[in-house]
Amino acid sequence: xxxxxxxxxxxxxxxxxxxxxxxxxxxxxxxxxxxxxxxxxxxxxxxxxxxxxxxxxxxxxxxxxxx
Numbered sequence: 001x002x003x004x005x006x007x008x009x010x011x012x013x014x015x016x017x018x019x020x021x022x023x024x025x026x027x028x029x030x031x032x033x034x035x036x037x038x039x040x041x042x043x044x045x046x047x048x049x050x051x052x053x054x055x056x057x058x059x060x061x062x063x064x065x066x067x
Contacts, residue, residue, distance in 0.1 A: 001055070001062075006048040010035065017049050024064050026054035 005017065018027045029052045035044040 001053045003051045003053065004048065005051055008032075008045050008047050008049060010041075010044045010047070012045050017051060021051050021053075024053075026056070028052040028054050
């Protein structure tokens with residue numbers, strides 16, 4: 001399952017995002033979308049990311065999200 005996460009600060013790291021979502025299931029990966037444009041620093045987050053969860057944990061995650 002791929003989950004969109006918005007409202008992230010520019011200095012957040014992949015490790016930070018994975019750590020925040022680990023309690024909800026096994027995180028398979030995280031794609032932080034980098035900022036674009038002239039004023040953006042290299043590696044700066046654009047404010048959103050996608051978190052991928054292991055398929056076996058999809059049911060648990062769905063229950064958490066429906067609360």
